[in-house]
Amino acid sequence: MKPDCSNDDHSVSGLSAVDDSVCDRAAGIFRALGDPGRLKVLILLSQQEMCVTEIAIALEEQMTTISQRLKLLKSERLVRSRRDGKHLFYSVADQHVSQLVSNGIDHARETDP
Amino acid sequence: MKPDCSNDDHSVSGLSAVDDSVCDRAAGIFRALGDPGRLKVLILLSQQEMCVTEIAIALEEQMTTISQRLKLLKSERLVRSRRDGKHLFYSVADQHVSQLVSNGIDHARETDP
DNA sequence: CCTTCAATTCACCATTTGATGAAGTGTAGG
DNA sequence: CCTACACTTCATCAAATGGTGAATTGAAGG
Numbered sequence: 001m002k003p004d005c006s007n008d009d010h011s012v013s014g015l016s017a018v019d020d021s022v023c024d025r026a027a028g029i030f031r032a033l034g035d036p037g038r039l040k041v042l043i044l045l046s047q048q049e050m051c052v053t054e055i056a057i058a059l060e061e062q063m064t065t066i067s068q069r070l071k072l073l074k075s076e077r078l079v080r081s082r083r084d085g086k087h088l089f090y091s092v093a094d095q096h097v098s099q100l101v102s103n104g105i106d107h108a109r110e111t112d113p
Numbered sequence: 114m115k116p117d118c119s120n121d122d123h124s125v126s127g128l129s130a131v132d133d134s135v136c137d138r139a140a141g142i143f144r145a146l147g148d149p150g151r152l153k154v155l156i157l158l159s160q161q162e163m164c165v166t167e168i169a170i171a172l173e174e175q176m177t178t179i180s181q182r183l184k185l186l187k188s189e190r191l192v193r194s195r196r197d198g199k200h201l202f203y204s205v206a207d208q209h210v211s212q213l214v215s216n217g218i219d220h221a222r223e224t225d226p
Numbered sequence: 227c228c229t230t231c232a233a234t235t236c237a238c239c240a241t242t243t244g245a246t247g248a249a250g251t252g253t254a255g256g
Numbered sequence: 257c258c259t260a261c262a263c264t265t266c267a268t269c270a271a272a273t274g275g276t277g278a279a280t281t282g283a284a285g286g
Contacts, residue, residue, distance in 0.1 A: 015159045015215055023156070024149050026214075026221035031147030035274080036133075036140040043136070046128045052233060065275060067234055072274095077224050086232050086283055096220050101139075102128055103216060107209050108139035111190050148244080165263060178245060180264055185244095199253055199262050 032076040033104065037061070038069045043105075045079060046098040049091040145189040146217065150174070151182045156218075158192060159211040162204040 033039055040059055044050060052070065056063040070090055073079045078097050082089045092098050146152055153172055157163060165183065169176040183203055186192045191210050195202045205211050 015156050018156050018218060022221050023152055026217040027147055027149040027152045030143050030217055034140055034144030034147040036137050039136055039140045043128050043131050100216055103213055104139045104143055105131060108135050108142060
């Protein structure tokens with residue numbers, strides 16, 4: 001039974017008919033970005049490829065903490081890693097990710113402090 | 114002390130020098146988007162203005178659940194509300210929000226299933 | 227092989243989160 | 257004013273989350 005305020009549907013943006021699995025995946029991505037610690041890692045990696053120790057030093061955190069964050073970011077395919085000798089170098093998975101992060105930061109800046 | 118893998122900084126994108134408070138705010142926004150339930154509400158509202166009851170029916174959830182989600186989304190300034198008689202109509206705060214959601218969905222679709 | 231450095235995994239903890247039902251606002255109509 | 261409807265707030269609780277130190281894996285170099 002429809003409530004008396006119901007409106008007839010007229011889809012607008014490219015957001016109509018979003019598959020549940022796609023929705024879950026998108027939420028997973030946003031969730032991964034939704035922690036200041038992980039976001040800082042991504043901001044760093046948007047600027048340059050870095051190894052775990054470097055990130056830990058830059059953010060003044062324990063290496064194990066950074067490793068955990070990277071694990072989650074990687075499980076959402078937001079970062080990639082490449083081994084070089086003893087080091088594992090991480091970088092943003094693709095330009096799309098930096099874009100997403102950048103958009104979020106922009107929006108954060110635009111809405112009144 | 115620098116690790117032997119250290120690289121000289123050469124900022125690239127518009128993401129260098131991100132204020133801590135901005136970072137926290139951006140993370141807050143992403144966190145709000147990072148739940149399938151809330152994301153579904155936003156996807157609905159990206160298409161049209163709706164009252165709480167309508168949203169609850171559309172998503173087959175309890176009204177109190179939807180109300181809680183809307184409260185969080187509003188606290189992050191992702192949605193606006195407007196009263197009309199007994200009804201409270203909610204809509205996306207601005208086009209930027211739909212854009213952000215849309216980008217996330219796109220990214221979710223692009224990365225292999 | 228043995229040691230060292232880099233990084234991950236594991237187990238544990240406190241904290242946060244999200245749904246839920248009961249109770250409380252607030253608006254309109256009789 | 258009193259009732260009905262629309263919605264929010266509150267308190268509760270199980271589940272998920274994030275950081276931490278100890279133990280583990282993995283790659284050089286002697």
